Amino acid sequence: MGREFDLINRYFSRPVPPGYLGGGDDCALLPVRPGKKLAVSTDLLVEGRHFFSDVSASSLGHKALAVNLSDLAAMGATPLGCVLGLAIPAIDDAWLSGFSDGFYALAEQAGCPLVGGDTTWAKKITLSITVFGEVDAACALRRDAARVDDDIWVTGMLGAPHMALLLLQDALPADVRGQMLLHESALRQALELPQPPLVFGMRLAGLAHAALDISDGFLQDLGHILTASNCGAYIRYDDLPVHPALSGLPDALRQDAVLSGGDVYQLCFTAAPAVREAIQAQAQACGVRVTRVGTITPEAGRQHVVRDNGAVVQVTRQGFQHF
Amino acid sequence: MGREFDLINRYFSRPVPPGYLGGGDDCALLPVRPGKKLAVSTDLLVEGRHFFSDVSASSLGHKALAVNLSDLAAMGATPLGCVLGLAIPAIDDAWLSGFSDGFYALAEQAGCPLVGGDTTWAKKITLSITVFGEVDAACALRRDAARVDDDIWVTGMLGAPHMALLLLQDALPADVRGQMLLHESALRQALELPQPPLVFGMRLAGLAHAALDISDGFLQDLGHILTASNCGAYIRYDDLPVHPALSGLPDALRQDAVLSGGDVYQLCFTAAPAVREAIQAQAQACGVRVTRVGTITPEAGRQHVVRDNGAVVQVTRQGFQHF
Structure with missing residues (x-):
């Protein structure tokens, strides 16, 4: 038997359901x-590109699964299971133990067993x-599936993972860096331990029209809904749910984090105004924060972001570039 | 829209079935x-580890899918579809075009559409x-699921991918190298364009007992069946189907290639002697070569490899090591 089998037996062979x-x-x-369709999503994550080399193994195990569960949530699908491909430079028992613990903890919480x-x-x-x-x-x-006059909703809060990234990359001006360091633990948690609203996503199936996760940034991902649904969006900037650690940030930085910051494994979805109360009730039952932030318009592809004082927000960057 | 979307739109967005x-x-x-189970298999292939950097893009596209279809064949499953994660150092249009052509050609032939x-x-x-x-x-x-007194069968021929590897790695003595160069094209085809017996695998479901593909080497993979089924095997070495390019090789090299050489995306399976004719008939209908090479014995874990003259073959190496 090759060492691959030892490794799988030792770290990745917990029981599967009947x-x-x-x-x-x-x-x-x-x-x-019977009667259900199989929903499938896949992600390929590379050290140095999608995560830092020094991230804790347990957080990485959690996040690697979370970013995929987020896709199931955004489809309204109920998890059945998952498979893992793992390429590593060496067999490091402490790392493998931490990684598999983080992975399995979320898999069990989500009812998504690792099957191979x-x-x-x-x-x-x-x-x-x-x-x-x-x-x-x-x-x-x-x-x-978005329709004109649908409400646009967002779960959770925006901006924290982006600020965590800038902090970890040491890419902030000194004064802002000092301010963010006060919130380092909350920011890192938002980046490293995302909690996609899986149960809420399942309950949105049949209630909401279109949905997407905000992994590449709010405006970029909303743009995918608009393109596919051939419609536009009117966004109330001051209604967007901003992570409290971002209060007091310079305007430009805050706006970029909120509108274009990626790695937010929360949902943007659209639904008819008639189901507002039903959505609020489901969100409350699931312990998920939801916020109405705008309206779907007939102007194909147009994203109109406006402040309460009527000023139009100029968008400078859409979101994460994969190349 | 990010460049990822251009890349997917250009190369990986051919239509999916109704x-x-x-x-x-x-x-x-x-x-x-309804009534069917979902069968899932995943592989992670890394340049320099699982394939050479200079392999043709089209062959790589074919092989990446073939090694996974081989797992479906070894389970007797009917393909439904596949997903692809692709990490590349740069966007090279000629390479992407070749890779996607090779991938899609096999996906279409196998009825296994790329869905994401x-x-x-x-x-x-x-x-x-x-x-x-x-x-x-x-x-x-x-x-x-192997049972004592089952026949042990092999599809296709053994040894060619291993000799192709040694040839490409320049790891052969000069005289053997000269002999293998005469068969270079056939050997490379066996390595780079494997044709797993997918339809035959589906027909074996319900007919055979246990099956596995020979990706890590005949004895190592047969060993997995023996361990899981708690039995042993008697192998008739001289009955093993050896690729004709290997005739005339020194004994030790030939034996290593045949018994332990990996990358053979063919099946090793066990079945009751009562279904010999049914298996031959199905193989003929599918255009697949099958060979009976031994018998399942009650001696748990024991692989006994014997020549026609009664000599016991000493096995020096089991097969591919993943680490």
């Missing part, structure tokens, strides 16, 4: 209920995660 | 028929592929 076949065979087997994977060697840590869920095709929250 | 939702949303949606993915930057080309299939749980070809 009705499943876990790792060790050519394929894992999972149940999908692949391990190999690479100079830079590289993670590939694929998650599976099931959803009624008619209720899936697709990006092409 | 009833599917392809890339562009948070998740892809696929149908799974993720692209990013990495110094070394890194590919993560996850394939989905469906299978009757009761008929799935699991590695723990």
